[in-house]
Amino acid sequence: MLKIALPNKGRLAEEARELFDDAGLEIRATSERSLTASLGGEFEALFVRAQDIPEFVADGAADAGVTGWDLVCESGRELDMLLDLEFGRCRLVVAAREELGVTSLDDLTGTPRVATVFPNVTERFFARRGGRVEIVPMSGSAEIAPHLGIADVIVDLTSTGSTLRVNGLHELGTVLESSARLIAAPSLNTEQRAKSRALIELVTALNSVLRARGNRYVMANVPRAALERVKEVLPGLNGPTVVDILNGQDTVAVHAVVAAAAIYRTIADLKALGARGILVTRIERLMP
Numbered sequence: 028m029l030k031i032a033l034p035n036k037g038r039l040a041e042e043a044r045e046l047f048d049d050a051g052l053e054i055r056a057t058s059e060r061s062l063t064a065s066l067g068g069e070f071e072a073l074f075v076r077a078q079d080i081p082e083f084v085a086d087g088a089a090d091a092g093v094t095g096w097d098l099v100c101e102s103g104r105e106l107d108m109l110l111d112l113e114f115g116r117c118r119l120v121v122a123a124r125e126e127l128g129v130t131s132l133d134d135l136t137g138t139p140r141v142a143t144v145f146p147n148v149t150e151r152f153f154a155r156r157g158g159r160v161e162i163v164p165m166s167g168s169a170e171i172a173p174h175l176g177i178a179d180v181i182v183d184l185t186s187t188g189s190t191l192r193v194n195g196l197h198e199l200g201t202v203l204e205s206s207a208r209l210i211a212a213p214s215l216n217t218e219q220r221a222k223s224r225a226l227i228e229l230v231t232a233l234n235s236v237l238r239a240r241g242n243r244y245v246m247a248n249v250p251r252a253a254l255e256r257v258k259e260v261l262p263g264l265n266g267p268t269v270v271d272i273l274n275g276q277d278t279v280a281v282h283a284v285v286a287a288a289a290i291y292r293t294i295a296d297l298k299a300l301g302a303r304g305i306l307v308t309r310i311e312r313l314m315p
């Protein structure tokens with residue numbers, strides 16, 4: 028059985044569940060509050076706090092886990108990062124109040140007091156820069172510390188930036204970029220063969236969903252005479268599939284996988300080449 032630690036609540040929990048569902052690893056919990064659940068086959072989920080997952084995986088209580096890269100870095104534990112799951116994106120930043128009168132990290136002088144929920148990452152970040160800081164550890168809401176006069180700057184997570192703005196704080200620099208990651212203990216690769224095979228299957232399944240999410244399947248009827256130019260618009264994975272249409276005469280159907288981000292451009296280009304009946308669908312899984 029491959030035990031996978033998943034966040035039990037918070038912003039990462041729902042998206043992790045959705046990703047596993049889409050990969051065919053549906054969480055079959057007996058109740059909302061279950062601590063474990065079957066994911067089908069040889070996979071089992073353990074629901075724990077996102078911040079505890081690096082420890083659980085490093086200590087072998089779970090074979091793999093899904094948690095934020097910020098929390099993995101803060102734990103300082105040696106872990107393999109197997110996959111960037113692309114959700115929960117945020118940045119850990121240094122921020123200051125306007126009143127401090129600094130616009131960059133280089134403007135910080137002396138030994139500034141830094142309030143943060145990430146003391147280890149913060150300590151390492153400033154040590155690498157060769158600066159001295161006094162860490163003010165917080166268990167949450169670091170943004171309040173400069174207003175209370177207990178810190179000069181903060182190191183905190185931001186995604187939209189609105190919490191910093193509302194608290195009159197502006198960014199001085201980025202400490203790290205984070206997103207949800209699939210992690211495993213390094214020893215798993217060599218020690219337990221069956222588990223490492225299951226882990227490879229897990230990575231393949233999750234990866235196929237992530238690739239699918241970034242792409243769309245495009246179908247269109249195009250004039251046969253325009254095929255050469257259509258191939259330039261629809262490179263696909265190995266060039267478009269070209270299909271004859273019954274009684275289609277001068278028209279053929281083309282199918283191809285296109286990057287989701289490029290879909291508007293592709294539709295406009297296809298239209299300009301005389302395409303009709305353009306159909307765009309989502310893809311469930313993509314294994315090139």
Ligand code: AMP
Pocket residue numbers: 038095115116117183184185186187188189190191
């Ligand atoms: P923001 O969208 O920048 O206003 O962020 C709102 C709050 O959510 C901030 O206080 C951050 O600490 C926190 N936050 C934002 N993104 C994440 C994330 N991916 N993981 C954990 N906390 C986050």
